[in-house]
Amino acid sequence: VSFVGDATGGGEFGAIERLAGLFGGLGPGEVGIGDDAALVAVGGGSVVVAADALVEGVHFDLSVLSLADVGWKALAVNLSDLAAMGCVGTRAVVTVSGLDADGVASLYSGISDASAAFGCPVVGGDLTGGPCVCVSVTVLGSGAVLPPPVLRSGARPGDLIWVTGALGAAAWALRRGVWSAALARPVPRILEGVAARELGATAMIDVSDGFAADLSHILDASGVGCSLTRLPIADGATMADAVGGGDDYELIICGPFDIGPGLSNRGLAAIPIGSVVGDPTVRMLDGAPLGREGWTHF
Amino acid sequence: VSFVGDATGGGEFGAIERLAGLFGGLGPGEVGIGDDAALVAVGGGSVVVAADALVEGVHFDLSVLSLADVGWKALAVNLSDLAAMGCVGTRAVVTVSGLDADGVASLYSGISDASAAFGCPVVGGDLTGGPCVCVSVTVLGSGAVLPPPVLRSGARPGDLIWVTGALGAAAWALRRGVWSAALARPVPRILEGVAARELGATAMIDVSDGFAADLSHILDASGVGCSLTRLPIADGATMADAVGGGDDYELIICGPFDIGPGLSNRGLAAIPIGSVVGDPTVRMLDGAPLGREGWTHF
Numbered sequence: 341v342s343f344v345g346d347a348t349g350g351g352e353f354g355a356i357e358r359l360a361g362l363f364g365g366l367g368p369g370e371v372g373i374g375d376d377a378a379l380v381a382v383g384g385g386s387v388v389v390a391a392d393a394l395v396e397g398v399h400f401d402l403s404v405l406s407l408a409d410v411g412w413k414a415l416a417v418n419l420s421d422l423a424a425m426g427c428v429g430t431r432a433v434v435t436v437s438g439l440d441a442d443g444v445a446s447l448y449s450g451i452s453d454a455s456a457a458f459g460c461p462v463v464g465g466d467l468t469g470g471p472c473v474c475v476s477v478t479v480l481g482s483g484a485v486l487p488p489p490v491l492r493s494g495a496r497p498g499d500l501i502w503v504t505g506a507l508g509a510a511a512w513a514l515r516r517g518v519w520s521a522a523l524a525r526p527v528p529r530i531l532e533g534v535a536a537r538e539l540g541a542t543a544m545i546d547v548s549d550g551f552a553a554d555l556s557h558i559l560d561a562s563g564v565g566c567s568l569t570r571l572p573i574a575d576g577a578t579m580a581d582a583v584g585g586g587d588d589y590e591l592i593i594c595g596p597f598d599i600g601p602g603l604s605n606r607g608l609a610a611i612p613i614g615s616v617v618g619d620p621t622v623r624m625l626d627g628a629p630l631g632r633e634g635w636t637h638f
Numbered sequence: 639v640s641f642v643g644d645a646t647g648g649g650e651f652g653a654i655e656r657l658a659g660l661f662g663g664l665g666p667g668e669v670g671i672g673d674d675a676a677l678v679a680v681g682g683g684s685v686v687v688a689a690d691a692l693v694e695g696v697h698f699d700l701s702v703l704s705l706a707d708v709g710w711k712a713l714a715v716n717l718s719d720l721a722a723m724g725c726v727g728t729r730a731v732v733t734v735s736g737l738d739a740d741g742v743a744s745l746y747s748g749i750s751d752a753s754a755a756f757g758c759p760v761v762g763g764d765l766t767g768g769p770c771v772c773v774s775v776t777v778l779g780s781g782a783v784l785p786p787p788v789l790r791s792g793a794r795p796g797d798l799i800w801v802t803g804a805l806g807a808a809a810w811a812l813r814r815g816v817w818s819a820a821l822a823r824p825v826p827r828i829l830e831g832v833a834a835r836e837l838g839a840t841a842m843i844d845v846s847d848g849f850a851a852d853l854s855h856i857l858d859a860s861g862v863g864c865s866l867t868r869l870p871i872a873d874g875a876t877m878a879d880a881v882g883g884g885d886d887y888e889l890i891i892c893g894p895f896d897i898g899p900g901l902s903n904r905g906l907a908a909i910p911i912g913s914v915v916g917d918p919t920v921r922m923l924d925g926a927p928l929g930r931e932g933w934t935h936f
Contacts, residue, residue, distance in 0.1 A: 355739050355765060362750040363759035370761070378761035380729045383780040385683025389761065391776060393733035395768035431678045435691035435774040441653050452660040461661035463668070463676035463687065466774075467653060470693035476733040476764075476774035478689060482681040 374561075375491050376424040376545060379483045386483035390421035390429075396438070396473035404517055407443055409524035410475060411450030417548065418479040419458050420528035420589045424546040425489040426537025428530055429479035432462045437470035447475065458530065487537060495543035495562035495594040497618035502593045502600060502610040504532045507551050508577030511585020522574070526589040532608045533591055539602040541595040550586040553634020556623075558594060565622035568614030568630065583625070584633025672859075673789050674722040674843060677781045684781035688719035688727075694736070694771035702815055705741055707822035708773060709748030715846065716777040717756050718826035718887045722844040723787040724835025726828055727777035730760045735768035745773065756828065785835060793841035793860035793892040795916035800898060800908040802830045802888045805849050806875030809883020820872070824887040830906045831889055837900040839893040848884040851932020854921075856892060863920035866912030866928065881923070882931025 360373040369386075371379040377390035394400055394414045405413070415432060422429040434451060436444060444467060455461050460479060483489055509522035529546070536544060543558045551571065559566060573582040593599060594616055603610040614625075623630040658671040667684075669677040675688035692698055692712045703711070713730060720727040732749065734742060742765060753759050758777060781787055811818035827844070834842060841856045849869065857864060871880040891897060892914055901908040912923075921928040 355742050358743065359746055359760070362746060363753060363761070365757070365759045366761070372759065372761040373763075375762075378729070378731065380761055380778065382729055382778045383681075383683035383685040384782040385681035385685070387681040387683070387685060387778065389729070389731055389776075389778065391731040391733050391762060391774075392764045393735055393766055393772070393774060395735045395766055395772070397769055398735070398767050431676070431680055431687070433676065433687055433689040433776055435689050437691055437693045437696070437772055438770075444653050445656065448657055448660060455661060459663070461663045461670065462657070463661070463664070463670040463678055464673075464689060465671075466690045468691055468693055469696050470770060470772065471695055472736075472768060472770040472772070474691070474693070474735055474768065474770070474772040474774070476689075476691060476772070478687075478731055478776040480678065480680045480685065480687065480778075484682040 371491065376421040377427070379489055388422055388425055388427045388481045388483040388489055389478060390418050391476065391478040392418050392421065393474055393476040404519055405524050407446035408450030411447040412454040412525050414475045414477045415451050415454040415460065416526050416528050417589065418477045419460060419530060420546040422479055422481045423528045423530045423533030424544045424591055426533045426541065426544065427481045427483060427485065427489050428534060429460045429481040431480045432460050433478050434462050434465040435476045437468045438473040458528065487540065490537050490541045490544045492543050492545055492558045492561040495558050495564050495616045497564060497616055499542055499594045499616040500597055500600065500612055501566060501568065501614050501616060502612050503572065503590050504529045504609050505590045506572040506574040507547060507588050507590060508581030508585050509574035510587035511581035512574065512577040514587065523587065528589060529591045532603065535603055535606050535608055536593045536595065536599055539595070539599045541593050541599060543594040545592050547588040547590050547592060548586055550584040550634025552583050552630055553632050555592055556632045558592065559620065559623065563620050565617045565619045566614055566630070567617050567622065568625040570626060571613055572611045586634055669789065674719040675725070677787055686720055686723055686725045686779045686781040686787055687776060688716050689774065689776040690716050690719065691772055691774040702817055703822050705744035706748030709745040710752040710823050712773045712775045713749050713752040713758065714824050714826050715887065716775045717758060717828060718844040718846070720777055720779045721826045721828045721831035722842045722889055724831045724839065724842065725779045725781060725783065725787050726832060727758045727779040729778045730758050731776050732760050732763040733774045735766045736771040756826065785838065788835050788839050788842045790841050790843055790856045790859040793856050793862050793914045795862060795914055797840055797892045797914040798895055798898065798910055799864060799866065799912050799914060800891045800910050801870065802827045802907050804870040804872040805845060805886050805888060806879030806883050807872035808885035809879035810872065810875040812885065821885065826887060827889045830901065833901055833904050833906055834891045834893065834897055837893070837897045839891050839897060841892040843890050845886040845888050845890060846884055848882040848932025850881050850929050853890055854930045856890065857918065857921065861918050863915045863918045864912055865915050865920065866923040868924060869911055870909050884932055
């Protein structure tokens, strides 16, 4: 999720609320600060746009991930933000600071692998020196889709809730300080997001900060609660990894019953985990209160 | 200029040439890595997009500029990139790392001032911790304009060359380590860029790396040379500041004679400085060879 989406409580949440108040001037149908991606009217069309930065020492450790992994991940997590709107990122711009020419080449080998895998060429950006490695990616995609992009705010009582895969694998690797594909080469759930939008999803988000934190964004934005019966946990991971670990990049999908069979019919995974309830104070997982566990970036 | 435009020779130039070779997949009429901004087909329309990062210790010194200045400048230099295409940035996304909540608030006071001044609201982005301050901005604008956005590659022998203002003021302040409006609060030449495009400009760039470096980008991309008679120098600045200092954010405009009176009739400054010649090896200023002076970011 973007900052826009990184409202995980605490300092950042307040900062983002203040930021959202600074900027007016959006037209009807546009969506600004406060979701996984923005939806803007530019150039005669409708564009979804998301931006996320990865910073050494905060988001990655170069003793575990290679620079190529970081490049892949930087593009993938942004495409995940668009997937959480039910949209496909098709063009990217990238700014990189703090790497020498060899470092840039390594980083870009991973960016270009992800670009080829997901059909999203880099069209511009910036290279600069600097005392720390910071990779900032912005992705653009078409917002001119029907039904329109899926926001966080549309979940309704009675909706079912799915996740697109098991949770906690990245947190497990991060905890052990070992390389894993889940941590290094996440695959954005683009097909799942687009299909869920087409099938009538009412709210979606990707699991980046942590399942409980990210589901809370949907519940808060929609003014609802949840009753969950189970969570699929990745092999080796603990329930704590799955609930609060983050970096999974699975999608949480809310919507009517037919989404489940609809995704299955397309060969896409959708694991039902519970349902949306009307009382926003009810947030339960397997009979216990669900917290807001997740990673605060700020 | 963006990276894309930061090809100022040396390591960065080679890196950018390699990067441009990594990404295919653009459609007809799209422009990728290699100009001030990219031009992409997204969402049913045509979008110009530019991205530049400002990094503490590389692009700014917080003992001279305030965080609010940095915020203003980060948005302004990106709008300058779009102005150099003859386009107007109307939406921005911003990623910020390495600032606490108070720092973010200060930075955003400047971003929001520039946003209001130039009509470009921030619609999303990311806030994150980190060991150094890095502000990365991406701006979007309409590429669905006629005549189309102005590239660097269109300068033709016989074109005249103008700049939109005196050069060297920012370099002068930077050299002295003092605050100046030129350094802290640059004003992108949006009206000038749009008017020059409408009047038939054949090539444009903004002066960010240094006049000689940036003009060289046009000459290289267009396969032409230049014969310059003079350069307007800012009060107090030296010829070296004006030729190689950078950070001016004036536009260099190439095109037919009528652009000069056309801009004047609209009350916009355009100072003629010479003309384009066919021989790409001829690059003269006031009878002396023009170097490629400019700031290499990389």
